[in-house]
Amino acid sequence: MAAPFEEEPPTEDVLNSFRAEWKRELEGSQQRQTSPLNAEEKLEQDKHKKAREYFQEGVKLEQTGKLYDAIKFYKKAEQLVPDIEKEVYQITSVQVNPQKMNLSAQVKNEDENHNPVEDTNQDNDDITNLIEKFNRDVCLDNKPTIQQEFENNNVRHIGSLPAELLNLIFKWVVSADLDFRSLENCSLVCKGFYLAARDQDIWRQICIRAFGKSSLSHNIEGIPWRQWYLSSASIHYNxxxxxxxxxxxxxxxxxxxxxxxxxxxxxxxxxxxxxxxxxxxxxxxxxxxxxxxxxxxxxxxxxxxxxxxxxxxxxxxxxxxxxxxxxxxxKSAPKISRRKRRDSMIxxxxxxxxxxxxxxxxxxxxxxxxxxxxxxxxxxxxxxxxxxxxxxxxxxxxxxxxxxxxxxxxxxxxxx
Known part of the structure; x- marks a missing residue:
């Protein structure tokens, strides 16, 4: 007997199965091509991550005073990624700045609730308001103006000195010869030294030394003495x-x-x-x-x-x-005998x-x-x-x- 007649599948089903198989083959070839690239990117990311860990460990050691050990970690980080310092700065600045902004906003709100403060809406980094900014920071922190970087109970820190004694030290820095360069170099040390170098009593005495006591009557408008001196001074002493x-x-x-x-x-x-x-x-x-x-x-x-x-x-x-x-x-007149008086010199x-x-x-x-x-x-x-x-x-x-x-x-x- 002849074999029974087998019906052929419809054409649309064949096309659909062919398309599905072709799609699977294409996806498989793309995965095979991209898999080496993903592996290289992963290795590069791991290298950057390791370099950041080395760099941050070096920062911690440097802050604790272990400079020699910190240099070792810095060298390891730079060997992996030469520009690691810039990369770490970009990453940490993006992560930390929003928190700092929120924290400063909270501090300002708390301060406004207890002691109202005028909102100047100015940039805190504006150099014209550094004195106000530093004074505000000192008041909010409730700490001495000059703080220790590392705690050491065996040594007495300069920040523990009274303000009058620190003022006398800065008067020796300026000296009677008005050494402004040394005074400005001291103001770059920290916030406390900056405020001490801008003390009104020091700059008042500088104006008296430079222009005389009559200068006290010239500053009628009550301008800060340093600002008045810089606007009035026109000679140099160094x-x-x-x-x-x-x-x-x-x-x-x-x-x-x-x-x-x-x-x-x-x-x-x-x-x-x-x-x-x-x-x-x-x-x-x-x-x-x-x-x-x-x-x-x-x-x-x-x-x-x-x-x-x-x-x-x-x-x-x-x-x-x-x-x-x-x-x-x-000239002392020479003694002349009586005989030579007639021929004396003129x-x-x-x-x-x-x-x-x-x-x-x-x-x-x-x-x-x-x-x-x-x-x-x-x-x-x-x-x-x-x-x-x-x-x-x-x-x-x-x-x-x-x-x-x-x-x-x-x-x-x-x-x-």
Whole structure:
């Protein structure tokens, strides 16, 4: 007998089964292609994670003072990921900043509930409000202004000193020579030092030292003394004002030189002015190196340079007015016998001289002095006085530029 007739499956079912099998094959090939990439990414992620763990462990060791062990972990982290520090900073800043913002908001709300505080709606990092910000942080933390980084009961920390004693220490830092650079460097240490360096009493005494007691009556509006000093100050104390002058002079002809030969020499010399706090000053003319000459001008009462002039100065509306004195040497009259009185020597009257100088203060940060006038007053022993008005020119009297001298504020001789 013939085999029974078998019905063929419908065409649509065959197509559907073919499509499903084809889809499974495609998905399988894609998984086989992506599986090596996923493995490489996983290895890279594990390496970055391990590097972050090494770096954070190094941070913990550094905070506890174990610097040598911390360096080992830092090196391991950098060997795995060279830019690990930037990566850790980005990850931790994204995670920590929202918490800090919420915490600060809670603290502000609590403070407003107990003690209302004005909402200034300004950035806390604004440099103009650092004093207010640091004072607010100290009040909220309820801790000393200067805190220990590591607890050590065997050593007494500077933060435990009373405010009056810390104020005296900073007056020694400023010293009588007004060393502002050292004071500003101290203010960069911590919040407590920043507040101590901005103390009103210190800057009030600085203004008195720089401008005299008359400055107390000038600050009528009650501006903070530091701000008032920075807006009023126009001279510098940690260096000298220097100018260079040159001229040509004819030399003498030697016995071997030809009659038509004439020697000419280029002469160079320097004028240096040193201003001291309190109105004292020095002026020197010297042909030596100005850097060496300036180091000898470190005392307002004594200078070993020959021909140095001592005087006083005042600053009046961007003008520097100076008065320098030169006393004539006193000569003792020799004893003359009666026989030689007729043929006695005649001595000329050498006058005492006062030099009146006036400058215009200009330039960036007020570091340039331009000559305005120069007068010499001769005072004779007979009471006669004469006045000479010197003609000013850019060649003979060029502008004077301020140059810092590091040895001036090397040590403090007296407190503010």
């Amino acid at each position: 260096g000298c004002y220097v100018s260079k002058m040159t001229y040509i002079r004819q030399g003498e002809r030697g016995f071997q030189d030809h009659e038509s030969y004439r020697a000419w020499h280029m002469v160079t010399y320097y004028r240096l002015i040193r201003l001291f706090p309190g109105g004292k000053m020095l002026m020197v003319l010297s042909a030596d190196d100005p850097s060496l000459t300036a180091k000898l001008m470190n005392n307002r009462n004594f200078c070993s340079i020959q021909g140095v002039l001592y005087g006083e100065y005042r600053v009046v509306e961007k003008k520097l007015v100076c008065v320098l004195h030169k006393t004539a040497p006193k 001595y000329y009257d050498v006058p005492d001289q006062d030099f009146l100088l006036e400058f215009q203060i200009k330039g960036k940060n007020s570091k340039l002095l331009y000559w305005s006038s120069y007068k010499i007053i001769n005072k004779y022993s007979t009471g006669r006085e004469t006045e000479e008005d010197i003609t000013l020119s850019d060649q003979n009297f060029p502008r004077m530029q301020f140059v810092k001298v590091g040895s001036y504020h090397f040590e403090s001789s007296a407190p503010l």
